[in-house]
Amino acid sequence: MEYFTISLLNGTVYGLLLFMVSAGLTLIFGMMGVLNFAHTSFYMLGAYFAYTLQKYISFWPSIILATVLAGGGGIVVERYFLRRVHRYGHAHELLLTFGLSYIIAELIKLFYGNYPTNYRVPESLHFSAFQIFGTDYPVYRLLMGGISLGMFLLVYLLLSRTRVGIVVRSAIYRPRMAEALGHNVPLVFMGVFGVGAALAGLAGAVAGAFYTTNPNMALELGVIVFVVVVVGGLGSLEGAMLASLIIGLSSSFAVGIDLSLVDLFAFFGAGEWAQGLGGLMELKVSSLSATIPFALMLIILLVRPSGLLGEKG
Amino acid sequence: MLTKMSVFKRSFIVLVLSLSCLLMAATVFAAPLRVAVVETLSGSQASTGLLYRSAVRYGIDKINAQGGWNGGSIQLLEYDNQGGVAGASEKVKAAIADGAQIIFQGASSAVGGQVTEDIRKYNLRNPGKEVLYMNVGAEAMELTGSKAHFHMFRISPNAEIRIGAVIEAMKENGNLGERVYSMNQNYSWGMDVEKTILDKSASLGYEVVGKTLHDVNKIQDFSPYVAKIKAVNANTVITGNWSNDLLLLMKAANDAGLQVRFGTAFLDQPGNLANAGDTALGHFIAHDFSLESTGDEGAAFGEDYKKKMGHYPSYVEPHTVMGIGLLGEALKNVADEDGKMNINKLVLAMEKATYHTPLGEISIRIEDHQVLLPMVVSEVSKDVKYKMDGTDLGYKPIKIMTAEEAAAPVQAATKIVRID
Amino acid sequence: MKHSRFLILAAIVLLFALPAILSxxxxxxxxxxxxxxxxxxxxxxxxxxxxxxxxxxxxxxxxxxxxxxxxxxxxxxxxxxxxxxxxxxxxxxxxxxxxxxxxxxxxxxxxxxxxxxxxxxxxxxxxxxxxxxxxxxxxxxxxxxxxxxxxxxxxxxxxxxxxxxxxxxxxxxxxxxxxxxxxxxxxxxxxxxxxxxxxxxxxxxxxxxxxxxxxxxxxxxxxxxxxxxxxxxxxxxxxxxxxxxxxxxxxxxxxxxxxxxxxxxxxxxxxxxxxxxxxxxxLYKGIIFVLVMMFMPTGIAGLVMMLTANLRKYSALLLWPVLLLSCIATFLLTMGTVFTVEMMQRILSQDYQMLAQMSDGGEWPPVQLFGRQWLPGSLISWGLPVVLFVAGGYFVKLAKNRWRVLQEASSDQSSETDSIHNLGEMTTESEHELNEREKA
CATH class of the missing domain: 1.10.3470 (ABC transporter involved in vitamin B12 uptake, BtuC)
Known part of the structure; x- marks a missing residue:
């Protein structure tokens, strides 16, 4: 029970963090069809911006400013880079973002060096929220979850309840028609890309203090955010939320399960036979925690390619 | 120093070399000894490779300052293996083709495994043109075990030495407790560490209450693992984790308010203390050099290193410098043969050499070509003279072990075919 | 066609002969x-x-x-x-x-x-x-x-x-x-x-x-x-x-x-x-990727094809000033970028920062680059890349002008103009259409 509760809490918070990073990506992906490989670079930029600003201004303002700066970076990328190659097709857009992610990572190394920075949670926020089974639960973890939830609500309401949201959704669904109706679709694209980057930047600014801010943080999240987006359904915010939670929880729980296929077969009385096969059979679930998301992604793609909550496909 | 050569320049040098070979037929002519460092110098894993490079530069400069070898300076070539095994293999070939006779490599046991095999095969195929592999930090046990060969020296500690030292010192100091958790990365190094923890449990009287091997450098959130440690009520976590895997683990434990001590091998990686801050306080590390405990001699080395390389030596740098010092001693006893280096003779000289370091004597064990070096176990503390990483923390020594005390036995799988 | 077959054959022969030639x-x-x-x-x-x-x-x-x-x-x-x-x-x-x-x-x-x-x-x-x-x-x-x-x-x-x-x-x-x-x-x-x-x-x-x-x-x-x-x-x-x-x-x-x-x-x-x-x-690799995607969408092969097509269309005599100008521009801009990046890397590196700190507010020590010493505080160290960039930009402009003149002169003779952009669009159009279909 103890393990279950703690894993549930941890998995949920980790899932919420994943959502923060992938929310922007799913919007961009759904709308522009761009597999944006530079997306986690904005996550990293957010962390480094916040780290730098924190030396001059206090914690919260620096987080907000870092978010804005990351968003600005996103706008620049869309306006001056992506838009230029848009006419050459998606593959070129994708490869362009790839090149940008190289450049951003190397520039970070140039300016901040190869090592983790000393970006930490401020002392005023470094205390435990409550005790659970004798273990402290850090308040910052709850804070991250809260920010993510708040962000989800805000973006969701923005998209579904406002006029801007309607235009954005129509631009996602039928860009040409929206343009024909007199909406400035390139501006919408730029806006969405900027907001998406800003969301990733916010995630980085908040999570960078809790985890580590280092030049590899973009790489570490690199592929998993695509899993979230695909599993949730391209362009679906709710889907991204659901998928993030599933992946957060599954990786949190898998860690504690030391069972393998051998044990499954042993349950049916064929344990020794399975043991003899070795290889795949002996792999423990706990050592597969990194594999599970990709297996999930594969199954979704084959069974329900539009994703859990996606519409298009 | 010959660094950063273009391929064109390299081919030009080869041309010049082949011309000079013609000249040499007429007159005996002293060719400089070339050595190469093949490391990951770019990309995501570059940080450790760059440290090895500065340590090797420092060590070779020091030998050259004392006259080099055979009346000439040793030339150091540098190659970027681009982070991979395939790249390393290719760059080792390039280094040999450019005339390098000694290869330095340390970051990553996987790359080390490739380099040692490449050189073993090269020497097998090219008798008389042997090349030496100086393993400055690939610490997997098998490299001095089943994969050991005549032309490889490991001048760094290994899993058994490091982890054995930290456990023993913590036990003596009363910090180990009864219940030990083994948390390690799921690859050769982590497995070696886990094995050492299990092996030592009987003799040192502790119980291994849990062991985990997790994915390397992939985990963002260690709280589920901390939950596991909590569940079995461990007093101490012994871990060989490095870099992010170590930082995130310690932070997650601290955030959960877990009252455990960590015994680590690589806490002194630059940036770690800065990032962990007070979270690191009271944890332990086994390393091969400490500025605190080595008096004037150690301080002089530290200051000199800082003057030349910009920082105090830590993490993988000290043993690399010391090991190259040992190489320097061996070089003094190897005469040239027609102006050239005979690597087989150098290997024999290395086996006999000893070198004085601030911590004590170091030497090579003939049976498996593992260096025997003194170790020091320290506690992260504020009560120190040398503050690291721009924090108010440093490493306070709790026990210094001589090379004999720290040594781990020769592995059963070791079989070095000798060329005498 | 005959030409390219001959070229490929020559390349193969060269490949077989390489070990005799190269190190x-x-x-x-x-x-x-x-x-x-x-x-x-x-x-x-x-x-x-x-x-x-x-x-x-x-x-x-x-x-x-x-x-x-x-x-x-x-x-x-x-x-x-x-x-x-x-x-x-x-x-x-x-x-x-x-x-x-x-x-x-x-x-x-x-x-x-x-x-x-x-x-x-x-x-x-x-x-x-x-x-x-x-x-x-x-x-x-x-x-x-x-x-x-x-x-x-x-x-x-x-x-x-x-x-x-x-x-x-x-x-x-x-x-x-x-x-x-x-x-x-x-x-x-x-x-x-x-x-x-x-x-x-x-x-x-x-x-x-x-x-x-x-x-x-x-x-x-x-x-x-x-x-x-x-x-x-x-x-x-x-x-x-x-x-x-x-x-x-x-x-x-x-x-x-x-x-x-x-x-x-x-x-x-x-x-x-x-x-x-x-x-x-x-970093340079990333820059190359971005530049190729933005300005050379058809890649190296596209560039070669465009060159040969233009060589056929215009006489080499008319074309070479444009090519030369482009080459000079590329060279200058590359040099400017490389200089800036390498200079930054050396100045921002840990060991240099340590040296700079030791200078105690005095002038920062010089940086070794391209076989010369550069003072980080001096005008030349930063003026040089600026000059390189400006000159590079100027040559880009010159090349563009030349190219436009050339095209305008020939547009009277032939109705179809295959400039860089047209060629780029021709080949990518079908691809783009394909993508649009996929999306729908």
């Missing part, structure tokens, strides 16, 4: 370039010709490498095949795994196809280190080439010729495939798969077969690498390699058969040479 380490570099070229070429069968962008081709490269290694014999085991035939193992296993993976992934198109290939590759990548008997864990597997056919295969030269023969053979085979009716169907798969299925062809089977063939050729490339380094490691499955081949292919140009070969060879050489020259080579 040992350069022959090794060419060996790597050949393997990368075959990999990119095989990848392009799927990506360029069949229009399916795979994001997990490292999987088949790795599978080919490991299959070859197992056939070679792990650590003293007996070899299953004579050394020169070892890549056959990579080809067979690559084909079979490609058949299986292709059957699943070609059920979907567009982004979904890419994502399935990505998921399959990552699945393999995350599981491989745990499957020790197959992939040897993190330390990988290691074998040894045995003598065969009177050759020792001990020296790099033997390996080079082995690689060369296999690469030429595999590329030749692929070229032959494109000429067959099946090869034409593959192109149709890219252009309009709906029409193809209306015509009665089984699109899924066709896609699967193409995938498998591409995986087979990729497997040969992987096998050649395993032979060359006599080892392999699960890191070969990394996403990094999958993306590398995509980038190389696009830099070379997807729409020309020789494009990816060119791109892979050039980029491999760049990596090989630049990585020893500067720590910042990945």
């Amino acid at each position: 040992h380490s350069l022959v090794n570099a060419v060996n790597q370039m050949l393997i990368a070229a075959l990999f990119a070429c095989a990848f392009n069968l799927l990506c360029g010709q069949a229009g399916m962008l795979s994001f997990g081709h490292a999987a088949y490269f790795g599978i080919g490498a490991f299959a070859t290694l197992h056939a070679m014999g792990i650590m003293g085991q007996e070899s299953l095949l004579p050394t020169p035939l070892l890549p056959l193992a990579g080809a067979c296993v690559g084909f079979l795994s490609g058949l299986a993976a292709g059957w699943f992934s070609t059920k979907r198109t567009g982004v979904y196809f890419s994502m399935i290939t990505l998921a399959l590759a990552e699945l393999l990548h995350t599981m491989a280190p745990h499957l020790r008997s197959l992939f040897g864990g993190e330390a990988g597997l290691s074998g040894m080439r045995y003598p065969a056919l009177g050759l020792t295969f001990g020296s790099d030269i033997h390996v080079y010729y082995l690689t060369l023969v296999w690469v030429l053979g595999a590329i030749g085979l692929q070229y032959y495939i494109t000429l067959t009716p099946y090869g034409r169907l593959v192109l149709a798969l890219r252009e309009n798969s709906h029409r193809l299925s209306f015509l009665g062809y089984n699109v899924h089977h066709l896609g699967t077969l193409t995938f498998a063939l591409s995986a087979m050729l990729t497997g040969i490339a992987g096998g050649l690498q395993a032979i060359s380094i006599e080892a392999s490691n699960y890191a070969i499955f990394d996403m990094h390699l999958s993306s590398e081949v995509v980038l190389n292919t696009y830099i070379g140009g997807v729409n020309v058969f020789l494009g990816p070969i060119l791109g892979a060879a050039v980029m491999t050489f760049f990596g090989n040479a630049a990585s020893d020259l500067t720590r910042n080579w990945l």
